[in-house]
Amino acid sequence: EPEVTQTPSHQVTQMGQEVILRCVPISNHLYFYWYRQILGQKVEFLVSFYNNEISEKSEIFDDQFSVERPDGSNFTLKIRSTKLEDSAMYFCASSVRNGDGYTFGSGTRLTVV
Amino acid sequence: GQQLNQSPQSMFIQEGEDVSMNCTSSSIFNTWLWYKQDPGEGPVLLIALYKAGELTSNGRLTAQFGITRKDSFLNISASIPSDVGIYFCAGQGNFNKFYFGSGTKLNVKP
Numbered sequence: 473e474p475e476v477t478q479t480p481s482h483q484v485t486q487m488g489q490e491v492i493l494r495c496v497p498i499s500n501h502l503y504f505y506w507y508r509q510i511l512g513q514k515v516e517f518l519v520s521f522y523n524n525e526i527s528e529k530s531e532i533f534d535d536q537f538s539v540e541r542p543d544g545s546n547f548t549l550k551i552r553s554t555k556l557e558d559s560a561m562y563f564c565a566s567s568v569r570n571g572d573g574y575t576f577g578s579g580t581r582l583t584v585v
Numbered sequence: 586g587q588q589l590n591q592s593p594q595s596m597f598i599q600e601g602e603d604v605s606m607n608c609t610s611s612s613i614f615n616t617w618l619w620y621k622q623d624p625g626e627g628p629v630l631l632i633a634l635y636k637a638g639e640l641t642s643n644g645r646l647t648a649q650f651g652i653t654r655k656d657s658f659l660n661i662s663a664s665i666p667s668d669v670g671i672y673f674c675a676g677q678g679n680f681n682k683f684y685f686g687s688g689t690k691l692n693v694k695p
Contacts (some may be wrong), residue, residue, distance in 0.1 A: 478626075503681065515628065515673060515685040528681045563627050570681050571616045571635070575629035 474498040476577035478564050484583045493549045493566030493567045494585050504547045505565040505574060506539065508532070515563065521547065522570070554584045591674055598664055599694050606689040607658040608674035613669040617650050618675040619681065628673055630657070645652030664693050 477496040485491050495502050506518040520528045521539055537548045547566075551558055561581050565574035591608045591661060608617070610620055616635055620628035632643050634650035641648055647660045657674055671690050675683040 505682070509684075513688045515675075517682040517684065520681040522681070529684070565627075571677055573616075573618050573630045573633035574683070575630065576620075578627045579625075581625075 474575070476564055476566055476575050478577035478580050480580060481578070482581045482583070484585060487584055491496075491551050491554055492575060492581070493551075493562050493564075495547045495549070495577055496544045496545050497547055497564065497566030498575055499545070501528075501566035501568050501575075503567045503570055503572075504539075504541070505553075506549045506561075507563045507565060508560040509563065509579075518549070518562075539554050543570065551582075554582075556584050559584045567571055588629050588675060589674060589686040591682035594687070595690040595692070597692045597694065600664060600666060602664055604661040604664055604673060604691060605658060606674075606691075607656060608634075608676070609656040609687045610676055610684075611655070612678055613654040614678050615654070616677040617648070618677075619646075619648050619657070620673045620675060621661045621687070622673060624670075631672075635671045651669075661691075664691075666693050666695050668685055669693050673691060 474568045479494045504521045505517050509515045517530050519531045536552045540548050561579040563579045564577045589608050589610050600630040605615040618633050619631045637654045638652050639650040644651045645662045673688050674686040677683045
């Protein structure tokens, strides 16, 4: 069964450092998303991406965040200057169409120290 | 952002029992999804609902998209130990994003 692949599975970074979280969505999917989940809390929307541009973003997705699809397969989330409160699980997801059920990756656990 | 109220927050049941959980919203949604999440893993899609009134089954799981488009429920029949996990509802309105409920933690005693 096709999967969304995320790397790394766990990243520890110093506060103020930049991190790049990587995702390989399912190959025939056209819509890509980043969500995050702070430990013990619900899954929160960050950003959706379609046709090489952001289609929606939440208030969490401020100027410190950016997304990119640098080639035909990868979809990355960059956090420019990490803060302690950025510590969370970050999930990438993809879907064929807008409104379809997403397939989520297994997540990257980001720990900012 | 939109608020989804998911209940109950947690459940402790005996193996073999049926389970019901639901989500309500103050806004109308066009799509409802139900996910299960195991510890340290990403959510796994269980059931997707696209039409008001739709009732869909996936094995022992049944979910319905409420007629008002503001609610959905998930039933699990004859629970087994591997049903343990956190169940999330998610709803999408007119924008390209889903709002997630706060989850129902299910514990099943063998």
